[in-house]
Amino acid sequence: MTLSDPDQCVSSPPRRPFKARGSFVTRCEGCRLPLLNCLCPYRVKTESKARFWLLTHPLEHNKPTNTGRLIGDILDTTEVFTWYRTAPDIALLDHLDDPRFAPFLVFPDDQPDYAERVVDIDSVKQAKREGRIPVFIILDGTWRQARRIFRKSPYLARLPVLPLHTERLTRYHLRKPASASHLCTAEVAAELLRQSGDTVAAEVLDDYFEVFNDSYAESRRHSKLERPTAAMQRLLERQR
């Protein structure tokens, strides 16, 4: 055997380290998206009369594809609580007792056992007229996780349940929904803002979500968006 056997060289190519999907991507510290299509330039601050409190399942928190965090990016009044079955967040309990707020638990009205708690969007508008701050509580997780949070949180049991009725279909393409009518968290929030009269905030969130969606999908293809999309241009315009 010689040390420079050409056949041996051909049969032993240099080993490449195994790379799990996404693990080698350099992410932006600000938006956690791959640097290639960073979201930060499009982060626009806006205001709304209604607020959001997200009750987030612990498994959902660190997923970069989570869209609940987009709400807080554009609306500073947003608060995020982590849901633990046995230990409710004290700050959330305090908020629920605060008479300044009119909290609504956003959840489908498809089960008969809480039918008497179900209200519609007019109740949100009524709360505004009474000078209270309407708050949309969104259970942020998969549908299974959200149902679990709903069932296993006694402190939510006295809240009015607000189902979101909309013809809108999801545009989210980072995770595959069970049905096109299952909106992701940011889409639900945008629709609630629109229906309750916070039109500008709804438009900003919709555009910001769309930019997130497109930027993320593009990065998965390892390419950079060549030119700003229409939603990007609208957000940049608002920053002027």
Ligand SMILES: [Zn+2]
């Ligand atoms: Zn960024």
